Amino acid sequence: MSPAAARKIEARHRPMVEVRHLSKIYAGGVEALNAISVDFPEGQLTSLLGPSGCGKTTLLKIIAGLIPATSGEVMVDGRPVTGPGPERAFVFQDFALMPWANVLRNVAFGLELKGVAQSEREAVAEKHIASVGLGGFEHAFPHELSGGMRQRVGLARALAVNAKVLLMDEPFSAVDEQTRRKFQEDLLELIAREHKTFLFVTHSIEEAVYVSDRIVILSKRPSQVSAIVEPEIGRGRDPDQIRRDSAYLDTVETIWQSLKRYLD
Amino acid sequence: MTLIAETKAYAHRGSAWGDILRHPATLWLISAVIVAGAWEIAGRWPISPAFPPFSDTMSALAGLIADGTLGKALIITLKPLAIGLIASVVMGVGLGVLMGLNRFAEWLGSPIFVIAQSAPLAALIPILTFAYGIGLTAKILTVCIMAMPVIVLNSLNAVRHTPATLLDMGHSFLATRRQIIFKIILPAASPVIFAGLRLGCAAGFIGVILAELLITPTGIGDIITYNQSVAEYEKMYAAIFAIMALSVLLISLLEMIETALFHPEKRAQS
Amino acid sequence: MTIGNIRLPIMTSLIIWAILWEIVGRSGASFVIPPLSGIFARIVEIVPTPSFGEALWITGKAFVIGNVIAVLFGIPLGVLMGRSHIADRIFLPWVNLFLSAPLSALVPIIMVIFGAGQTTIIFTVVLFAIWIIVLDARAGVRSITPSLVEMALSFGATPWQAFSRIYVWAALPEILSGIRLGLIRAVKGVVIGQMLVSIIGFGRLFELYSSRFLMEHFWALLFVLFAFAFAINEALTWLERRFEYFASSRN
Ligand SMILES: Nc1ncnc2c1ncn2[C@@H]1O[C@H](COP(=O)(O)OP(=O)(O)OP(=O)(O)O)[C@@H](O)[C@H]1O
Numbered sequence: 001m002s003p004a005a006a007r008k009i010e011a012r013h014r015p016m017v018e019v020r021h022l023s024k025i026y027a028g029g030v031e032a033l034n035a036i037s038v039d040f041p042e043g044q045l046t047s048l049l050g051p052s053g054c055g056k057t058t059l060l061k062i063i064a065g066l067i068p069a070t071s072g073e074v075m076v077d078g079r080p081v082t083g084p085g086p087e088r089a090f091v092f093q094d095f096a097l098m099p100w101a102n103v104l105r106n107v108a109f110g111l112e113l114k115g116v117a118q119s120e121r122e123a124v125a126e127k128h129i130a131s132v133g134l135g136g137f138e139h140a141f142p143h144e145l146s147g148g149m150r151q152r153v154g155l156a157r158a159l160a161v162n163a164k165v166l167l168m169d170e171p172f173s174a175v176d177e178q179t180r181r182k183f184q185e186d187l188l189e190l191i192a193r194e195h196k197t198f199l200f201v202t203h204s205i206e207e208a209v210y211v212s213d214r215i216v217i218l219s220k221r222p223s224q225v226s227a228i229v230e231p232e233i234g235r236g237r238d239p240d241q242i243r244r245d246s247a248y249l250d251t252v253e254t255i256w257q258s259l260k261r262y263l264d
Numbered sequence: 265m266t267l268i269a270e271t272k273a274y275a276h277r278g279s280a281w282g283d284i285l286r287h288p289a290t291l292w293l294i295s296a297v298i299v300a301g302a303w304e305i306a307g308r309w310p311i312s313p314a315f316p317p318f319s320d321t322m323s324a325l326a327g328l329i330a331d332g333t334l335g336k337a338l339i340i341t342l343k344p345l346a347i348g349l350i351a352s353v354v355m356g357v358g359l360g361v362l363m364g365l366n367r368f369a370e371w372l373g374s375p376i377f378v379i380a381q382s383a384p385l386a387a388l389i390p391i392l393t394f395a396y397g398i399g400l401t402a403k404i405l406t407v408c409i410m411a412m413p414v415i416v417l418n419s420l421n422a423v424r425h426t427p428a429t430l431l432d433m434g435h436s437f438l439a440t441r442r443q444i445i446f447k448i449i450l451p452a453a454s455p456v457i458f459a460g461l462r463l464g465c466a467a468g469f470i471g472v473i474l475a476e477l478l479i480t481p482t483g484i485g486d487i488i489t490y491n492q493s494v495a496e497y498e499k500m501y502a503a504i505f506a507i508m509a510l511s512v513l514l515i516s517l518l519e520m521i522e523t524a525l526f527h528p529e530k531r532a533q534s
Numbered sequence: 535m536t537i538g539n540i541r542l543p544i545m546t547s548l549i550i551w552a553i554l555w556e557i558v559g560r561s562g563a564s565f566v567i568p569p570l571s572g573i574f575a576r577i578v579e580i581v582p583t584p585s586f587g588e589a590l591w592i593t594g595k596a597f598v599i600g601n602v603i604a605v606l607f608g609i610p611l612g613v614l615m616g617r618s619h620i621a622d623r624i625f626l627p628w629v630n631l632f633l634s635a636p637l638s639a640l641v642p643i644i645m646v647i648f649g650a651g652q653t654t655i656i657f658t659v660v661l662f663a664i665w666i667i668v669l670d671a672r673a674g675v676r677s678i679t680p681s682l683v684e685m686a687l688s689f690g691a692t693p694w695q696a697f698s699r700i701y702v703w704a705a706l707p708e709i710l711s712g713i714r715l716g717l718i719r720a721v722k723g724v725v726i727g728q729m730l731v732s733i734i735g736f737g738r739l740f741e742l743y744s745s746r747f748l749m750e751h752f753w754a755l756l757f758v759l760f761a762f763a764f765a766i767n768e769a770l771t772w773l774e775r776r777f778e779y780f781a782s783s784r785n
């Protein structure tokens with residue numbers, strides 16, 4: 001049995017993040033989410049896929065506690081969300097690195113805010129910098145790094161606070177295609193290694209199918225869940241083999257067919 | 265277009281001479297020589313009896329430096345400038361940051377500085393003289409009113425324009441309000457705030473010279489006014505040259521500090 | 535700023551400052567701060583007088599002539615600098631220098647050369663306004679996509695045509711913003727010039743009022759000037775915004 005399948009079985013029953021009848025109407029009157037309900041199982045990677053402007057970022061930010069919902073509620077690990085919490089960490093699309101701080105300080109920033117002593121937090125940060133493959137760049141500044149490296153810093157920063165839930169808003173959209181594929185491999189490795197729950201927003205159907213245990217497809221704004229797909233592709237094989245696998249290709253095709261009608 | 269053709273030919277030339285010619289310092293030197301030469305010719309022609317040649321001005325400058333007049337005058341001039349600038353920086357940054365962080369303070373204070381920035385504040389100098397006499401205080405306040413608006417508005421805008429995603433990042437890691445201000449907003453704002461200080465410094469120079477010309481002639485203003493009245497124009501020009509050079513040097517110094525502190529990417533390029 | 539659900543427009547706080555001023559003025563704390571109501575009464579009184587009209591006319595003339603000169607010389611120089619590396623290297627240090635140098639120190643020089651009159655004021659206006667116009671025109675030209683120029687040249691445009699039909703139009707947003715900033719500097723320049731010359735225009739009125747301790751008159755004149763400066767700034771900002779579509783659709 002592949003590790004991914006094992007994960008699936010062990011975690012199938014426990015939702016880590018529960019979204020209940022969540023609605024969001026922005027101040028300008030834009031209705032972004034309309035009574036959306038969806039679960040995100042523990043220890044799995046769930047992708048959010050949907051047409052542009054459908055409210056994926058909005059949903060993720062409400063789960064993160066960065067913006068309030070208009071109605072409905074979000075439970076994380078059984079507790080209602082009222083604001084940001086230590087059990088959730090955000091990975092930003094535009095990295096959100098502090099240009100005046102080096103990689104080490106950026107990665108350790110979450111711990112710095114918690115008041116962890118400098119030597120301790122830097123030890124933790126160094127470990128995670130190494131784990132995302134940036135060893136040796138601890139003292140580089142963001143402007144000296146490529147886009148892909150910057151996103152690794154953002155990822156390391158989220159890992160450093162050891163949150164149970166990682167919220168990732170299009171984390172790979174600002175990096176080139178080759179880096180992106182490398183990232184996807186690294187992400188799968190990370191999921192296998194760390195027992196964390198991942199919420200992953202992406203625009204790429206292929207990427208979603210390749211990395212996800214579950215894919216939540218959202219409809220056009222105001223968003224509702226239009227379908228949930230669980231790609232049954234055996235992992236732990238050669239990536240090129242998977243990408244040519246018929247189950248993989250069929251899933252991509254199914255999702256494309258269901259998303260196509262939102263194009264106009 | 266001849267210009268384009270010229271530029272291209274120039275860019276494609278690869279000889280050692282080309283490299284030397286292309287160096288910014290060389291061209292800067294050439295243009296400085298051209299300007300000094302034009303000044304010299306215009307002065308010798310002369311275009312006006314009140315326009316001494318470059319060489320006479322420079323020897324007058326050397327004279328003023330040698331007999332200590334210039335040094336003494338500069339110290340007198342720099343005193344209100346330094347006090348005024350320090351006061352403007354402390355109060356200006358404080359007020360600007362406060363207004364950036366607090367909506368009520370912004371509502372109350374920013375209109376005054378917005379108006380002040382586009383207004384010809386030099387016209388307030390006579391009023392300052394009425395209120396505070398012809399002494400140091402009026403001169404310090406002249407520097408303050410000229411320098412403060414740009415410092416305040418830059419600080420306000422810098423704080424207001426902290427990247428939203430950095431703020432989100434701070435919140436998502438549970439930063440307190442204090443931590444958000446001191447660890448995110450202020451570091452993010454500091455380059456623009458510092459640029460405001462540089463602009464404020466330039467405005468302060470304008471202010472102190474006006475004060476010395478309009479309130480009472482002291483320091484550099486005294487050398488200018490006195491030599492103007494006795495028609496010793498080279499000395500007058502020399503004093504003006506000295507104060508302009510000083511301000512340009514100081515402002516370039518601030519610019520260099522700015523680059524070193526806040527723009528490592530620019531420094532890496534050059 | 536909001537109170538309850540009502541949003542207070544940004545400039546409304548000036549009312550509070552005005553009330554404060556009136557109170558301080560009435561308390562007689564200082565003779566340099568007369569009550570605001572008195573100042574406004576003076577504005578109504580002096581604006582229609584011939585001496586004010588004459589000062590306004592002289593000042594306005596210097597302001598307009600100076601700015602026209604600054605624009606006529608500033609834009610071509612800026613375009614040249616934007617196009618030619620050599621011109622850029624030669625002129626840029628000077629433009630930057632004059633942009634931040636204390637130009638008030640140069641007014642005495644202009645005064646000894648051109649005498650204490652209108653010419654000096656005009657030159658002061660040019661000196662204050664031109665540098666930012668040059669710099670912004672240069673920035674505008676540099677932001678033009680090369681293909682636009684290549685298009686014109688491929689249709690056989692002459693240098694003059696390229697200047698007048700392509701560069702000026704394509705760089706218009708930056709040029710306009712340079713002119714706006716130049717005009718604001720020019721307002722300061724014209725006032726500084728007149729205060730130093732002190733025998734013409736508003737400078738003469740300032741001198742007259744302050745030598746007779748006519749504080750209300752002095753403030754009235756100041757308010758009128760500040761209002762002018764503010765109105766010019768607002769009007770040009772508005773105009774600039776109308777051309778913004780242009781900048782965003784350019785690239
Ligand atoms: N702060 C805001 N104020 C008003 N409307 C907003 C705000 N943020 C987002 N919206 C609107 O809400 C809708 C959903 O936005 P959201 O950013 O969540 O979409 P998204 O699915 O993340 O889009 P994309 O795929 O392009 O990133 C959009 O129509 C957007 O215009």
Ligand SMILES: [Mg+2]
Pocket residue numbers: 056057058169
């Ligand atoms: Mg989004």
